[in-house]
Amino acid sequence: MSISDFRWHASLVLMLVFASMHSAFAQLGPSLGESVTPEEVGKWDISIAPDGLTLPPGEGSAPHGKEVYRKHCLRCHGEGAEGGDGLADRLVGGIGSLASESPIKTVGSYWPYATTIFDYVRRAMPYDLPMSLTNDDVYAVTAYVLVLNDIIEPTDVLNSITLPNIEMPNRHGFVIHWPESD
Numbered sequence: 001m002s003i004s005d006f007r008w009h010a011s012l013v014l015m016l017v018f019a020s021m022h023s024a025f026a027q028l029g030p031s032l033g034e035s036v037t038p039e040e041v042g043k044w045d046i047s048i049a050p051d052g053l054t055l056p057p058g059e060g061s062a063p064h065g066k067e068v069y070r071k072h073c074l075r076c077h078g079e080g081a082e083g084g085d086g087l088a089d090r091l092v093g094g095i096g097s098l099a100s101e102s103p104i105k106t107v108g109s110y111w112p113y114a115t116t117i118f119d120y121v122r123r124a125m126p127y128d129l130p131m132s133l134t135n136d137d138v139y140a141v142t143a144y145v146l147v148l149n150d151i152i153e154p155t156d157v158l159n160s161i162t163l164p165n166i167e168m169p170n171r172h173g174f175v176i177h178w179p180e181s182d
C-alpha cells in the first residue's frame with residue numbers, strides 16, 4: 001500500500017469513528033437535565049407579595065417567637081436582635097433615623113411590609129438551614145422581631161389575616177417613579 005493509499009484509508013476510518021461517535025452522542029441528547037414535577041416546583045413557589053394573599057395557614061406570637069429566636073437566630077443576630085461583632089444584620093431599631101445623617105436600616109425601620117419579613121425568614125433563615133422552620137415558628141419569630149421594634153404588642157397573634165394588616169413605620173417612605181395607574 002502506498003503512503004497516499006494509507007492516508008486515504010486512515011482518514012476514512014477516522015471519519016467512520018467520528019460518525020459513529022456523533023450518532024451515539026445524539027442518542028444521549030444534549031443532557032439539559034430532567035423535567036421538574038409540579039410538586040418540586042411547589043416547594044419553591046412560596047413567594048408572598050405585600051398583600052399576603054399566599055400566606056400559609058398557621059399562627060404565632062412573640063412569647064413562642066422568643067424561644068424560636070433563642071434557638072435558631074440568636075447565635076448570628078445577637079442578644080435582642082441587635083447584631084454586633086461582625087455578625088449578621090441587626091433586626092431592631094433605627095426607626096425614625098432614615099432621613100438623618102446616620103440612617104440605620106433594619107427590617108423594623110426600613111422594610112415597608114411585614115409580610116416580607118415572613119417571606120424572607122421562611123425562605124432564607126436560619127442562614128445555614130433555610131426552610132427548616134414550621135410556618136407557626138416563622139409567624140412567631142416574625143412577631144417577636146416586630147415586638148422588639150415596638151411595632152406590635154407582645155400579645156398580638158400573627159396569622160394570614162393579621163400579618164398583612166400591620167402598618168410598618170416606613171410603609172410610605174418609598175418614592176414611586178412612575179405615575180400610579182387608576
Ligand code: HEC
Nearest residue numbers: 072073076088089091105106107120121125126127128141
Ligand atoms: C448562621 C447565621 C444566621 C442565623 C442562624 C440566622 N441568620 Fe438571619 N441573617 C444572617 C445573615 C448573614 C444575613 C444577611 C444575609 C444577606 O444579606 O444576604 C441575615 C439576614 C436576616 C434578615 C434580613 C435583615 C436585613 O435587614 O436585610 C432577617 C429578617 C433575618 N436574617 C432573620 C433571621 C431569623 C428570624 C433567624 C432565626 C430563625 C435568623 N435570621 C437566623 C445570618 C443568620
